[in-house]
Amino acid sequence: MTNASLSPELESLAQNAKKTLDKKVVDTVQLHFHPELGAPFWLEKAKTYDFDPLKDVNCFDDLKKFPLFEDDWLRGGPVRRFLPQKWWDKPTYTFETGGTTGIPKSRCVVDDFRIDYEQFSETLPDESFPKGANWMMLGPSGPRRLRLAVEHLCQTRGGICFCVDLDPRWVVKLIKKGKIEEAKEYSAHVIDQAMTILSAGHEIQCMFTTPKLLEALALRLMDEGSSIAESGIKGIFCGGTEFTQQWYRFAREELLGPDVYITPTYGNTLMGLACGKPFIPEDNFKITYYAPQPRAAVEVVDFDDHTKLVGYDETGRVKLYTMTDELFIPGFLERDEGERELPHEKYPWDGVSGVRPYHVFAKTTTVGVY
Template sequence: MTLQDHLRATLDWHFDSATGSPFWLRKAKTLDFDPRTDIASVADLRRFPDVSGELRTVPVEDLVPAGAAGQPFEVFESGGTVGAPKRVVDAHARSRNVEWVSEVLAAHGFPGRGHWLHVGPTGPHVVGRTVRHLAQLRGSMCFTLDFDPRWVKRLIGSGRTELAAEYREYLIEQIELVVNTQNVSVLFITPPVLEAVCARPGLYERLADSLEAILWAGTSISPESLRQIEETFFPNARVAAIYGNTLMGIAPQRPREDGDRHPCVFVPYHPQSLVELLDPETGGPVAYGERGQVLVHQLSRDMFLPNVLERDTAIRVEPAAGSDLDGLADIAPLKAKDAPAVIEGVY
């Protein structure tokens, strides 16, 4: 299916009275255009208002398309980095995204065996289910631990950095409880916690011996720190990253190519997740090699979320050989006077 066909099918589904959700059928009455006849291209999606703020309070049953009634839907929440969490519903879309990510990890050389350890949020966050699903797809069992990023962000935001450091130590102790009794082959972790792991000699040595792959996500990392992880601390492990969030889905790092200027280039799940990089001043697209603010369009049968302006920025990267999909590199928070404060913490 072409992008144009996918866009048309998505709009027809969400704005037909027989298949659309109560949320979007109500919203359609307030628009000054007809989504089914007036939206002809991805560029036209910017005519929609950014409704993501309403996801903090809308009843989740209003988000479920009538055409999917009776299917089991799950509810996931955003991390609440810049305010109260937003909620989305999902039946099948995220699973398809994860299945594709598993294929990309295979191209990175990730093993199809051994135990995984997920050092990241679970609870209402989609990443917990994602990593467990990835482990299952790759023939593995997955250990998880308690990890509450909102609590750490509250501690840091209120200046209680000593308590935040104590919480990080608590996470390290939980990792040790698993690693000291189980052989872990694949580790999902965030850069700040991985740095703390490397500073704990016994724990680091055991993981350095057992790990075949590391999948990191959640916070930004400098090229120098990433180089140290890959070449100094874990030279025998495959290392890859994923970028994404509850609203946009998962964009895995594509395998590196000769001549890549950036160590990590992420590619969104096309055409379900479309990402544009915009100049914050003009609102127009940036050129290759330039930094722009992330604009997301989520186009699935489970959820339609157009024109969501994220608090992240990224550098636009030319498509890899044999592909026509732009890449994203060097993800970083938006730096502007009116940008919301971003607290990364441990995730």
């Protein structure tokens, strides 16, 4: 990897970020492979390796000594096996992802979701996400981490969170069965809930939602002679694979107007939350995401060799690493692809832009109410 295109100041920031990441990797491995306090899954796996994680992992690049993480390991229990025994006496959550067919992937969490969203909170502009403002969570509920995470984000900023009831698995089932009208009715049911919350005098100024739901809400408000801005919302944190460059322009110019701030995010139950590069007009609505280092890192790797980074501006598959006190993932190939981007002053490490479903899987991916 070369940072030849970076200014001396950014190069220095990137080097410091790399040192922080290296230390985080070592600390995480030392905990997860600790003989008494570590995670049962990794302690068992260590017996199959031809290296000693406690002695031979001294920096981020050493994670390439591990085989790829397989997400099927997360299907079924016991779910605590990935959680270091250090935390087993703490109140523990289990969060699920996917699960439209078969056993869903799940992970145990003690505080990770709170830490992730507290750090994300620090990236939000107070003028658009006022401290003390109430929020609306217009996204999936049930066994997903997102509902509790957004609620904690709201509470961290001093507000109260109002949530809708949404089961995305039901929508995906309807679409797969070709019941498009029923899926539309369910989407309308979700928007009905949002409209009720907004009309109830709850003084909501901030919102999490997904691109499809934001569009549906904005159009419903327009049909009733109102708008997102007129409903009182100032700031929107939005995420989902439908958040494309074209949709970003459409949202800012057509759905929201100049008085509503929207920030794109990319994340999942395993990684946490990757922030979008701050908007500047000369980027032409290009969206670049930066992982929440050092708690997680993302690389854009060669389609045929996951140990090899692609060049800047080149296309590859997204590879995730998670290094928290509660979860260790030493390299997992996401179901996404994108372009590798240079570090940014605010996030001095590699980013990824143009995130979209990995082309090999794209034809078999069903996008529901999200």
